[in-house]
Amino acid sequence: MSSANVGIGQRPSVGRLGRLLARFAFIGAFAILIAIFAFASPNFLTPGNLSNVVEGSVVLLLVALAMTLVVASGGIDLSVAVALDFGAWFSLAAMLNFDAPWPLAILAGLAGGAVVGSLNSFLIVRLGVTPFLATLGTLFIGRSVQQIGTGGGGNVNFRAAPDDFRWFAQGEVFGIPVDVLVGAVVLVIYFIILERSVYGVRIHAMGMQDAAARVAGLRTNRYRVAVYVAAGITAAVGGVLLSAGLRIFTPLAGFAYLLNAIAAVFIGASMHPRQRPNVPGTLVGVLFLGVLANGLDLIGLDFNLKAALQGIVLVIALASAAVVSRLSREA
Amino acid sequence: MTSAATIPDSAPRPWARVRQFLIRRGPLLVFALLLAYLAWQSPVFLGAWNIQASLTQAAPIAICAFGLVAVVMGGGDDVVAGGIDLSVPAGAALATAILSDQLTNAGASFGWAMLLAAGAALTVGVVNAILVTRIGLTSLLATLATLTSVVGITRVLTSNRRINVDDPVVLMVRDGQVLGIPNSVWLMLVAGAAFTFLMHQTAFGMRVQAVGGNREAATTSGIRPRPHIAMTFIIAGAAAAVASLALVARGSGSSPGVEDLLVVDMLLAGFLGAAFSPRNVVTIPGAMLGAIFVALLSNGLILIQVDNSWILGLKGVLILIVVSAAALQSRTR
Numbered sequence: 001m002s003s004a005n006v007g008i009g010q011r012p013s014v015g016r017l018g019r020l021l022a023r024f025a026f027i028g029a030f031a032i033l034i035a036i037f038a039f040a041s042p043n044f045l046t047p048g049n050l051s052n053v054v055e056g057s058v059v060l061l062l063v064a065l066a067m068t069l070v071v072a073s074g075g076i077d078l079s080v081a082v083a084l085d086f087g088a089w090f091s092l093a094a095m096l097n098f099d100a101p102w103p104l105a106i107l108a109g110l111a112g113g114a115v116v117g118s119l120n121s122f123l124i125v126r127l128g129v130t131p132f133l134a135t136l137g138t139l140f141i142g143r144s145v146q147q148i149g150t151g152g153g154g155n156v157n158f159r160a161a162p163d164d165f166r167w168f169a170q171g172e173v174f175g176i177p178v179d180v181l182v183g184a185v186v187l188v189i190y191f192i193i194l195e196r197s198v199y200g201v202r203i204h205a206m207g208m209q210d211a212a213a214r215v216a217g218l219r220t221n222r223y224r225v226a227v228y229v230a231a232g233i234t235a236a237v238g239g240v241l242l243s244a245g246l247r248i249f250t251p252l253a254g255f256a257y258l259l260n261a262i263a264a265v266f267i268g269a270s271m272h273p274r275q276r277p278n279v280p281g282t283l284v285g286v287l288f289l290g291v292l293a294n295g296l297d298l299i300g301l302d303f304n305l306k307a308a309l310q311g312i313v314l315v316i317a318l319a320s321a322a323v324v325s326r327l328s329r330e331a
Numbered sequence: 332m333t334s335a336a337t338i339p340d341s342a343p344r345p346w347a348r349v350r351q352f353l354i355r356r357g358p359l360l361v362f363a364l365l366l367a368y369l370a371w372q373s374p375v376f377l378g379a380w381n382i383q384a385s386l387t388q389a390a391p392i393a394i395c396a397f398g399l400v401a402v403v404m405g406g407g408d409d410v411v412a413g414g415i416d417l418s419v420p421a422g423a424a425l426a427t428a429i430l431s432d433q434l435t436n437a438g439a440s441f442g443w444a445m446l447l448a449a450g451a452a453l454t455v456g457v458v459n460a461i462l463v464t465r466i467g468l469t470s471l472l473a474t475l476a477t478l479t480s481v482v483g484i485t486r487v488l489t490s491n492r493r494i495n496v497d498d499p500v501v502l503m504v505r506d507g508q509v510l511g512i513p514n515s516v517w518l519m520l521v522a523g524a525a526f527t528f529l530m531h532q533t534a535f536g537m538r539v540q541a542v543g544g545n546r547e548a549a550t551t552s553g554i555r556p557r558p559h560i561a562m563t564f565i566i567a568g569a570a571a572a573v574a575s576l577a578l579v580a581r582g583s584g585s586s587p588g589v590e591d592l593l594v595v596d597m598l599l600a601g602f603l604g605a606a607f608s609p610r611n612v613v614t615i616p617g618a619m620l621g622a623i624f625v626a627l628l629s630n631g632l633i634l635i636q637v638d639n640s641w642i643l644g645l646k647g648v649l650i651l652i653v654v655s656a657a658a659l660q661s662r663t664r
């Protein structure tokens with residue numbers, strides 16, 4: 001919306017401070033939220049709790065990064081939920097049913113994500129189905145496959161998973177949990193590719209003006225295939241981490257991450273001067289959602305009230321950040 | 332959106348004409364073939380009872396989808412930057428909860444309960460309108476946020492419990508028939524006609540479509556986009572209010588979590604409807620057809636005794652076939 005007001009034609013002269021304020025208004029709202037939680041609960045600002053928030057956000061971060069990539073390319077991927085499930089399921093099942101060594105099991109999990117991404121790219125690039133409907137179809141099919149494969153939706157238990165596999169969720173390197181490190185590495189890779197490389201420029205170009213990108217000689221189809229496959233694999237990494245931590249696969253568990261991943265991407269986009277999805281913004285969005293859920297838990301609210309407040313706080317934070325950023329852009 | 336439908340150069344050879352017909356009518360043909368197959372497999376499928384049950388099921392989906400279509404028309408069909416309203420089912424569920432709570436727990440009259448319910452649904456629409464047109468959030472983010480809030484508010488209001496309703500007006504919508512057609516189906520048909528008129532026949536509807544098709548061009552020709560886009564969200568709120576009546580009748584009250592499935596079905600009906608339109612854009616009649624298709628398919632698969640685990644996947648495959656046919660059609664034109 002406001003991209004239409006700002007981006008085209010007139011470029012309002014903005015002071016340096018105004019631009020900073022415009023960019024970081026949401027982070028200001030985030031800081032206020034943290035202050036409120038710190039005030040309301042003494043346990044909130046403890047190192048133990050904060051590292052809980054970070055570690056608890058890793059899986060959502062991976063799903064949200066996958067979504068960032070797809071949205072930047074001008075599409076949307078509802079099937080990341082299924083890619084996550086397949087990553088979790090295939091990695092456990094490979095070890096449990098086929099006695100695969102753990103590195104192979106991880107590869108099987110990632111392959112599950114790649115299959116989901118490949119099906120999406122086939123539908124979108126080959127058949128020309130819109131990303132929304134294509135990935136919705138994949139989501140439906142993927143959910144059915146899980147129900148069929150688990151005999152109607154029963155859990156897959158593998159309590160005796162090898163220690164090397166569990167290390168990905170429970171191990172530490174230099175005092176940092178391994179899953180947080182995995183998340184950080186993927187985050188950096190995404191940042192470099194999407195925000196600092198020519199590939200990122202091309203993907204954003206595709207997302208903004210597909211026809212123009214094609215006229216300029218970009219092989220958008222190839223990029224689109226790569227984008228959906230990479231998104232599937234990234235979400236599957238999240239699934240593998242989930243399995244390493246829980247050692248149980250619950251069918252359809254990935255769906256819970258879908259709306260939050262979309263919210264994180266669009267929170268991030270709302271902080272961008274031209275409302276584009278971007279990797280740092282997605283990180284802020286993921287952390288915001290993690291802090292919000294954690295803080296409301298700590299205050300000890302009723303389950304139903306918590307659900308309501310989660311949405312209302314999100315609306316207020318987004319709205320106030322948008323108003324502040326527009327006012328400072330106009331100032 | 333903007334490309335005018337060009338008539339393909341005339342092909343004198345008969346097979347070319349057949350091919351063109353197949354491609355142009357592809358989605359509808361696939362649709363018809365599927366229904367024919369289901370009818371062949373299950374003798375009950377085309378029975379009056381099943382048709383009525385499917386249409387009754389389709390009613391709330393279709394009415395929510397009307398609201399969605401209005402928003403998509405005004406915002407453009409780009410999922411990321413365009414118009415979308417995910418909060419319609421949540422608004423309908425909130426209105427259903429208020430309606431049930433007022434009728435059963437507060438002993439209110441139907442008129443008063445419906446007024447409160449409609450007020451709540453419209454408020455959701457107004458909040459969306461403000462968030463998108465005044466504050467400048469993208470509609471996907473704004474309506475996702477209101478969706479979460481409204482679902483939470485509904486939970487607080489109902490303590491996440493079911494509320495039964497046996498109000499005579501609601502029972503009349505549920506059980507009554509006029510000319511052999513259930514009243515909630517009439518509700519869908521009348522709402523469909525009203526929305527079709529508003530969005531496809533009036534000057535207002537044309538202006539909304541102009542804004543959605545090309546905002547710069549619409550602005551240049553003197554249409555102010557913001558009031559029109561704001562209005563579409565309020566229209567979506569009104570659709571949610573009407574849908575709540577169909578919902579309360581379908582479920583004989585309010586059940587927690589009803590919005591979950593409804594979001595997916597609404598989006599499916601709305602965007603599937605585009606496959607039935609000649610220019611591959613969302614339309615109100617298309618959305619109604621889409622909702623009926625989804626409901627008939629769900630019921631048909633149950634009737635031919637497909638295993639429960641397979642149903643969603645088959646639905647996904649069949650929908651992809653219809654949508655691929657539509658994509659093929661718009662590509663070859």
